[in-house]
Every structure is written in structure tokens, then in C-alpha cells.
Amino acid sequence: MIFHQISDWSDAYANAPNIPGGDRWPAAWVQPAQAYRDTLQSRGRATLDISYGEGARNRFDLFRPEGRPKGLVIFVHGGFWKALDKSFWSHLARGSVDSGYAVAMPSYTLCPAVRISEITREIAASVECAAAMIEGRLLLAGHSAGGHLVTRMISATSALPGDIKVRISHTVSISGLHDLRPLMKAAMNTELRIDEAEARAESPALLEPMQDARVTCWVGSAERPEFVRQNALLANIWTGLGAKTRVIEEPGRHHFDVIDGLADPDHQLTRTLLSP
Numbered sequence: 001m002i003f004h005q006i007s008d009w010s011d012a013y014a015n016a017p018n019i020p021g022g023d024r025w026p027a028a029w030v031q032p033a034q035a036y037r038d039t040l041q042s043r044g045r046a047t048l049d050i051s052y053g054e055g056a057r058n059r060f061d062l063f064r065p066e067g068r069p070k071g072l073v074i075f076v077h078g079g080f081w082k083a084l085d086k087s088f089w090s091h092l093a094r095g096s097v098d099s100g101y102a103v104a105m106p107s108y109t110l111c112p113a114v115r116i117s118e119i120t121r122e123i124a125a126s127v128e129c130a131a132a133m134i135e136g137r138l139l140l141a142g143h144s145a146g147g148h149l150v151t152r153m154i155s156a157t158s159a160l161p162g163d164i165k166v167r168i169s170h171t172v173s174i175s176g177l178h179d180l181r182p183l184m185k186a187a188m189n190t191e192l193r194i195d196e197a198e199a200r201a202e203s204p205a206l207l208e209p210m211q212d213a214r215v216t217c218w219v220g221s222a223e224r225p226e227f228v229r230q231n232a233l234l235a236n237i238w239t240g241l242g243a244k245t246r247v248i249e250e251p252g253r254h255h256f257d258v259i260d261g262l263a264d265p266d267h268q269l270t271r272t273l274l275s276p
Helices: 027-042 090-098 116-131 145-153 181-185 196-202 225-239 268-274
Strands: 046-051 059-063 071-076 102-106 137-143 168-174 214-220 244-250
Touching: 027 046, 027 090, 059 090, 059 116, 071 090, 071 116, 071 145, 090 102, 090 268, 102 116, 116 137, 116 145, 116 196, 137 145, 137 268, 145 168, 168 268, 181 196, 214 225, 214 268, 225 244, 244 268
Parallel strands: 071 102, 071 137, 137 168, 168 214, 214 244
Antiparallel strands: 046 059, 059 102
16 A cells, blocks of 8 residues: 655646756747737737726737637636736637637736735636627636636636526636645745635635536646646546536646647647537
8 A cells, every 4th residue: 555645745736847848838838829819910800908807917818710709718827826927828719719719818916916816706707707798608718727717617606697607618627726725835825825714715626516517627647746636636526516527637748738739629628628
């Protein structure tokens, strides 16, 4: 019998130092994201920096397909709630846009300026604002901390109004962080300021799913063990609470390239997200 115990929680969630060439990211996303924005703007199909709140970072970009959208995908970025913004990920809209969907990508205020609970409320506001602009089904996707934020949107304590929640037909959490308690032991918590009360209120794995929740938990097989564990954790718990769940471990993918499939309309990740 083998017992597992983590002594270094900062390392358990450290991605770049544990991925060969990991220091390439996030810079590797800048050029393709800019190129995609430029392309869609030149075609009149991108609207940037739409305001959804009063904060300086309360903005989202909206990318539209040719013709009437089939619905709306909202992608929420990661960065451990304390780094990056919407501009790094624009190219990941391509798979859904080429499949006929509009895609909204919000930024949000970062820790330590706010706490995670406030970021959750900001994302709810961004979803509500974007959903008012595009009719049809809503699909949520988020990476890492973004995976936490989109699954919070479909938890029983979601701040979303009922008419928005009923439109959400699928949520895909990619390498999502669904239990915040372990992060209290990591060095980054000096910025995140998670305490026991917030961890219990903001961890999707400690909450019930909303009625008719459908969630796919997607992770790379080559990711840090904690991300693989957190991925399976939510699906395991929410299955027992009545949600429709699925777990996928994409072979060979690590934390930074696991999202690449969203840029390809034919990739399994995009097809899974948009599936009926």
C-alpha cells in the first residue's frame, strides 16, 4: 500500500517550473491572440472592451461568426485569479466562431485588489451582460482559475439570474480548481487571501450544482497531479448530487497546451464544448 502526502503545496500547483520549456508561456499566446483579433476586427466581427461593470478591468471582447450566431460561448481565463487578462486568449475563440457561435472573453479584477468572491460576482455580471447581446444557448468554458469561475456560475449559489441559468446547456472546466482549501497552504495565498470561510463558500466541490447542470471536467494527462485530482474531484462529487458529468484526460497535454484545441473547430475539446 502506497500513501501519498503533499508537503510542498506551492510546488504542487507550480506549472511552468515543472513543464519542459514552461517559461515560453504566457508570452507564446500573445502573437496568435493579437493576430486573431486583428483578423476579426478587419472583417467587422470583433467588438473589443465592452463594459460590463464599473471596474477598469470589467471589460469583455466579443467575437462573432459569419451570419446569425447559433449561441454564445463565454471563455474565462486563468492565472490563479491574480494574473493575465482577456488579451492572451483571443485565438482560442476560433474553434467556436468557425462553428457558428459567438464568443465572449472577459477580463476581471485581480487579487489582491479584490478577493475571489468578488471575482465570482464580476464574472456573473459579465455573463449576464454578454448573454443579453446574443440569443440562444449559453456554453461556458474556463481554464484553471477560469475553470473554477465557470463552475461557480452553475453552482446552486450562483449569482446568475434564473433566466440566464436556464440557457446554460454545457460547462467545460479545463484544468479547473474546484476546491480552494489546498491553495490556502500555498505561498500564493498571500495574494489570494483565501480563508476557511471563503474556501467553503467559493469552492464548487463543496457546493451543490444548480438544477440540470451539465459539466465536463477536462485535464491534460501530463499535468501536475493536483490538477488531475481537482479535475476528477468535481465530477465525482457532483455526479452524486444529480449533475450530468464527464471526465476527460487528454493524452500528453500539460497545463499550458491543454487549451489549444479550442482554436480548432474539429478538435475534440471544441466538439465536446459545443455538443448538444
